[in-house]
Each structure stands twice: as structure tokens, then as C-alpha cells.
Amino acid sequence: MKQIKLDRIGTRPLSEFSYGGEVVDEPEGDTLSDREWAGYLFNADGAPGVKLEWWRHVPTGIWYRLRRNTITDEFIIDQPKVEAKA
Amino acid sequence: MSLALLKQVLFPWQEAIRFFPDEKPLRDSYDVVVIGAGGHGLATAYYLIRDHGIKDIAVLEQGYIGGGNTGRNTTIIRSNYLTPEGVRFYDESVKLYRDLSDDLDINLFYSTRGHFTLAHSDSALRTMRWRAEVNKHFGIDSEVWNRDQIAKDVPFLDLDCGGEHPILGALYHAPGALARHDAVAWGYGRAAAQRGAEIHQKTRVTGIKTSGVAVTGVETNRGSIATNQVVSCVAGSTPRITKMLDIETPLEIYSLQACVTEPLKPFLDRIIVSGSLHVYISQSSRGELVMGASLDPAPLHSTRSTFDFTEGMADMLLDLFPFVGDVKLVRQWAGMADMTPDFAPIMGLTPVDGFFINGGWGTYGFKATPISGKTLAYTIANGRAHPLIEPYALERFANLSLVGEKGAASVGH
Numbered sequence: 001m002k003q004i005k006l007d008r009i010g011t012r013p014l015s016e017f018s019y020g021g022e023v024v025d026e027p028e029g030d031t032l033s034d035r036e037w038a039g040y041l042f043n044a045d046g047a048p049g050v051k052l053e054w055w056r057h058v059p060t061g062i063w064y065r066l067r068r069n070t071i072t073d074e075f076i077i078d079q080p081k082v083e084a085k086a
Numbered sequence: 087m088s089l090a091l092l093k094q095v096l097f098p099w100q101e102a103i104r105f106f107p108d109e110k111p112l113r114d115s116y117d118v119v120v121i122g123a124g125g126h127g128l129a130t131a132y133y134l135i136r137d138h139g140i141k142d143i144a145v146l147e148q149g150y151i152g153g154g155n156t157g158r159n160t161t162i163i164r165s166n167y168l169t170p171e172g173v174r175f176y177d178e179s180v181k182l183y184r185d186l187s188d189d190l191d192i193n194l195f196y197s198t199r200g201h202f203t204l205a206h207s208d209s210a211l212r213t214m215r216w217r218a219e220v221n222k223h224f225g226i227d228s229e230v231w232n233r234d235q236i237a238k239d240v241p242f243l244d245l246d247c248g249g250e251h252p253i254l255g256a257l258y259h260a261p262g263a264l265a266r267h268d269a270v271a272w273g274y275g276r277a278a279a280q281r282g283a284e285i286h287q288k289t290r291v292t293g294i295k296t297s298g299v300a301v302t303g304v305e306t307n308r309g310s311i312a313t314n315q316v317v318s319c320v321a322g323s324t325p326r327i328t329k330m331l332d333i334e335t336p337l338e339i340y341s342l343q344a345c346v347t348e349p350l351k352p353f354l355d356r357i358i359v360s361g362s363l364h365v366y367i368s369q370s371s372r373g374e375l376v377m378g379a380s381l382d383p384a385p386l387h388s389t390r391s392t393f394d395f396t397e398g399m400a401d402m403l404l405d406l407f408p409f410v411g412d413v414k415l416v417r418q419w420a421g422m423a424d425m426t427p428d429f430a431p432i433m434g435l436t437p438v439d440g441f442f443i444n445g446g447w448g449t450y451g452f453k454a455t456p457i458s459g460k461t462l463a464y465t466i467a468n469g470r471a472h473p474l475i476e477p478y479a480l481e482r483f484a485n486l487s488l489v490g491e492k493g494a495a496s497v498g499h
Contacts (some may be wrong), residue, residue, distance in 0.1 A: 001394060015394070019384035035484050042336040042427055042483040046325030048387035070339075071387045 004075055006064060009057055020054030023065055050076065105272065107279045112286050115312040116144040118466060119304055120319060121291050121327060123147035124156040125267070126444055126451065127319035128274035129459020130466070131283040137460070138467035141282040144313075145275075146306060148290035148323075152271030155321045158389070158421035159452040160344050160366060160378045161267045162357055164201050166228045166259040168217050171477040172430065172491045173224045175457060178474065180261055182456035190273035194265045195371055199357050201262020202236065206251040206362040214257040227260045240356055247405040251362060262357050264368055270455055294330045294441070301440035315466055317442040322387070322422025324445035331438050335445070336483055337424045340381040341388060342449055343395040345418035347410070349373035363402040375410065377403060381423060381449070389420045423448045430489035433462060433478040434471040442466055443480060 002014040027040050045051070048071045055064045067076040090103055118134060120127045123145045134140040147153075163183055165176035187194045205211040214230050221228035232255050233245055246252045279285055286308075293305035294316060303312040318327045322339045354369040364380035379399040382392075396418060404411055425448045426432060432446035444462050447454065461472035471479060477489055 034486070038484045038486055039334060043334040044336055044338045046335065046337040046339055046385070046424070047329050048326070048339075051385075053384070068384070070385050073386055073388060073390070 002073075004066075005077060006057070008062065009060060012057065016058055017055045018058055020056055020063065023052040023054060106276055106285070109286065110284050112144070112284075112289065112306075112308050112311070114310065116284075117142035117313065118315045118317065119143075119311060119313045120145040120317050121304075122154070122319035122321070122323075123151045123271070123275065123285050123287065124154045124319060124321065125152065125271045125274060125455035126156075126321075126447070126458050126462075127317075128271055128278055128285070129455050130317060130319060130444070130462045131278040131285075131459075132274045132281070133460045133463035134466060135278060135281040135283060137463055140463075140467060143278070143283040144311065145278070145283060145285045146289045146291055146304070147285065147287045150287050151275050151285065152268050155421040155423070155447070155451055156271045156455070157268055158342075158344065158419055159267055160368065160376050161264050161452060162201070162262065162359075162366070162368065163196075163265060163453040164259055164262040164357075165226055165453075166201065166203070166217055166221050166257060166262070167491060168213070168220060169430075169489055169491050170220060170224065171489055173220055173226060175474050175478075176453060177224065177226055178460075179454050179457035180263070182460065183263070183265065183453075186270070186273070186456060190277045192269055192273035192276070194269045194273065196263060196265045197371065198261060198263045199355055199368065200239075201259040201357040202231075202240070202359065203257040203259070204236075204253050204358065204360040204362070205255050205257070206247070206253055206360065208254070210362055211255050214255065217257055221259070229258055231256050231258045240354070240358070242353055242407060242409065243358070244406060244408055247363070248408070250405065264357065264370070267452055270452075274455075274459070291327065291330075294327070296331065296438060299437065299439055301438060314440045315442070316440060317444060317462060317466060319444045319462075321445065321447055321451060322424050324424050324443070328436075328443070331436075331441060333436055333438065333441075333443075333480075335432065335443075335480065336427050337432070337446055338385050339387050339422050340384075340425050341386040341390070341420045342378065342381050342423040343391060343399075343418065343420040344376070344378040345391075345396060345399070345415050346370070346377070347375040347413045348416050350375065350410075350413065358406065360402070360406065363405065365399055365402040365406070367403065367406070374416070375413070381425070382420075387422060389422060391418045391420055425449075427483075428488035429491040431458070431478050432480050433458070433475040434465050434480070435469075436480055446478075 005011045165180045218228045290307045295303040357368040359366040426446040461475045464472040
């Protein structure tokens with residue numbers, strides 16, 4: 001089983017995590033057209049690459065924003081910390 | 087075939103009859119370029135020629151014929167879906183499949199087995215009743231069976247599933263069938279090539295050229311091709327193609343894994359699916375158990391296999407068939423499934439004139455191969471979506487009119 005080493009919880013197996021989707025900035029809902037809102041709701045960047053994603057550590061309930069390469073399935077943990085969401 | 091073999095023995099100096107016609111050189115212009123020589127792409131080429139007389143077709147394939155999801159699925163064919171759109175569409179596909187061996191002059195080993203979708207909870211049973219009623223309304227043979235009926239029909243199945251999640255009933259779909267997946271691609275490929283389509287393997291599309299909002303050609307690793315009509319039939323690679331045209335889609339690529347065991351004596355005629363346990367199983371004509379589970383937990387552009395998958399799947403399988411505990415797995419593999427939010431495909435026209443999309447086939451593409459090719463060929467030839475695929479337009483997401491198909495294999499209820 002793949003292990004992930006993170007702040008606060010140490011090294012944990014991947015089975016303790018659940019995927020929460022790619023990190024997408026929420027747009028200003030009031031100024032969007034219906035089409036733009038539908039695009040935010042449904043469209044995704046399905047192409048391969050390094051993505052910033054939400055991952056929840058289920059036992060502790062902590063949400064992490066982790067970079068992962070979707071071709072090699074490797075987490076890139078040692079990247080500089082991503083600034084907190086405004 | 088045995089006569090042809092005998093001929094080879096008696097007259098070895100005569101050239102052997104090859105399955106596919108010789109590959110022709112790649113030209114610099116075609117009427118239609120199909121990207122992807124899997125079942126869907128080759129079926130599209132075949133029906134374009136047979137039904138619409140469009141012969142100047144190149145099918146471009148970055149790997150080899152049928153090497154993608156066509157050769158990686160668990161070969162189940164059925165039409166017991168939940169939505170009217172889905173039921174109508176997949177029923178047409180099952181009808182085409184039944185005649186396909188004759189149509190393509192190749193033995194697809196099409197074998198009608200009967201298909202169980204097990205219900206382990208009241209809510210799942212309720213969905214099975216819903217599906218059965220929708221199916222019956224459209225004239226499709228589906229009914230809900232109780233425990234006693236299942237026990238009589240599948241004697242080796244542990245109806246209590248080890249006591250944890252007992253089976254309460256099942257949706258039984260008599261037309262559920264299996265077929266040899268490779269032969270579907272080979273049959274469509276040969277039939278299309280014999281009628282004039284060109285299949286070019288090891289030819290990767292690297293770009294799509296446009297003028298204004300219309301397609302003018304494709305770039306490949308073997309040079310440029312001028313064409314006004316391009317259709318993408320590339321399953322897990324679809325976002326890479328749509329990205330070339332800046333077309334946004336909801337597609338996300340997940341790995342779907344499967345495996346087979348060593349051959350056993352025939353004991354399982356039926357196809358068994360459990361959405362709650364995330365496992366489906368059938369016995370092939372060679373006696374192997376062919377098994378799959380649900381999607382991997384996060385998007386992945388890779389066909390790697392994992393031990394986590396076999397471990398998790400075996401855990402569920404042993405609940406259903408405890409006696410297979412000593413049976414050995416001999417192969418496992420994965421395919422890249424292009425998933426949509428509503429578990430329905432994306433087919434038809436796009437915002438770019440002359441570019442047609444056929445994707446979002448997720449975990450249900452193999453069973454749709456014939457009808458997908460047929461309706462897509464109609465769409466390309468007529469410039470408008472075939473009525474059966476109108477609900478599957480890419481536009482549905484912008485219009486907030488999603489399909490809501492929960493009859494897909496990987497959906498738990």
C-alpha cells in the first residue's frame with residue numbers, strides 16, 4: 001500500500017485518504033452567466049499533468065491540498081507550501 | 087478456416103490469406119479522419135461506408151488495433167439501464183450485436199448468459215424494481231427475482247455473503263451476454279478495410295488544424311493530413327484531443343482494473359454483478375473467471391495494475407463464492423475510463439464545425455460499440471445528431487440537462 005508522509009499525521013497509508021477533486025477557485029456566483037456557472041460546476045481539466053487536489057485524511061478529518069502527477073500517480077509533497085485559500 | 091489451413095499445407099508456395107488487407111501509404115487528404123482504431127472508431131468507419139457510402143476514410147491509431155479499452159473490458163453486453171434514453175440506446179446495440187457475427191463474417195463467440203444485478207439492501211432492491219419497470223416499458227426482458235429463485239439458478243452463490251450483506255433479490259436480465267472483445271475490433275476493422283477505409287497504426291495525432299471554427303486538417307507524427315471532418319473515438323485520451331481545440335468537457339480519466347483466474351470447470355453460466363460489493367464476475371468460454379471492480383479512487387492517466395485492487399476485489403468475491411479462495415489469478419490489467427458526471431456518454435457535434443466527439447464511455451463502452459458506430463456515422467454523414475444520441479450532446483452540461491444514468495456498472499446504489 002502506498003504511504004504518504006504529511007505534516008501533523010506523519011506517514012499514513014493511502015487507503016486512509018479520500019479524493020476530493022481538483023482545487024478550483026470558486027467564481028463570483030452573482031456575476032456569472034448560466035453557461036459560465038455550468039462550466040464551473042461540471043467542466044474539468046481531464047488532461048494528464050501535475051494537479052493540485054483536495055485529499056481528506058478520513059480518520060482525522062483533515063483536508064490537505066496536495067500536488068499529484070496523474071500519469072505516475074506520485075504525490076509531490078516537498079513542493080513549497082501552497083498559500084491558504086483567501 | 088481449416089480448409090484454408092489445408093490449402094497452405096498442400097500449396098505452401100501460394101501466398102497465405104491475410105486477415106487484414108495490406109496497409110496503404112498514408113495520403114495527405116481524406117474526407118473523414120477517425121482518431122482511434124478501437125471498436126468505436128472502426129465501427130464508425132464501417133457504418134460510414136456501409137450505410138452512407140463515405141469511403142475516403144483514414145482511421146489513425148497511436149498504438150495498435152483494439153489495444154485500448156476495447157481489449158481491456160470484461161466483455162459484458164446488456165441493456166437493462168435506468169433511464170429511457172439509456173434503455174433505448176443500449177437495446178439497439180444488443181440487437182446489432184446478435185447479428186454481428188454474420189454481418190462481419192467473424193465468430194464473435196456471442197454467448198447469451200443471463201445477467202444478475204444483486205441487491206443487498208432495500209434501497210438497492212427499490213432501484214432494481216425501478217429499472218425492471220423502465221425496461222419492461224420499452225419491451226426489454228428484465229425482472230426482479232427473489233432469493234429462492236436466485237438460489238435455484240446459481241447454486242454456488244452464497245446468498246448470505248458471509249452474513250455481512252445478504253442478498254435480498256436481484257434484477258435478472260435474460261439477454262445479458264458475453265462476446266470476444268478483440269474480435270469485435272478485428273471484425274469491424276477488416277470489414278471497413280475491405281470496403282476501402284484505411285487503418286494506420288502507430289500514427290499519433292499531435293494537433294488539429296482549424297480555420298475560424300471549422301476543422302481543416304490534423305497533424306500526425308507521420309505528417310499533415312487535410313480533412314474537413316474529424317471524429318475522436320479515443321476513450322481515456324479524449325481530453326488530450328479536445329484540449330487541442332480548446333473544447334471544454336467534464337471528462338475525467340479514472341483507471342478501471344480487471345483480472346482473470348486460471349481456468350476452472352464450467353460452474354457459472356450467468357453474469358453476476360453487485361454494485362454494493364463493487365464486483366462483477368463471469369466465466370469465459372475457456373473457463374477463466376473474468377472479474378472487475380469499481381474505479382480507482384482518483385483520476386489517473388495510466389494502465390498500471392495494483393495489488394490493492396486484487397486484494398479488495400478478492401475480499402468481495404469470496405463473500406459471493408467462498409470456494410474460489412484457492413484459485414489463482416493469472417492476469418490483471420487496467421483501462422483508462424473517461425467518466426462523465428451523469429454516467430452517460432458524450433456524442434455528436436461540438437462547437438468546432440467538422441469535429442465530432444465520441445467519448446465519456448467510462449465503464450460501459452464495449453456494449454455500445456455497434457450502436458455508437460452506427461449513430462455516429464449517421465451524425466457525420468448528415469451533419470446532425472442521430473435521434474438516439476440527442477440526449478448525449480456535449481451541450482447538455484451547459485444547458486443543465488444531464489441524463490442521470492445510474493445503471494452503469496461502477497455505480498453503487
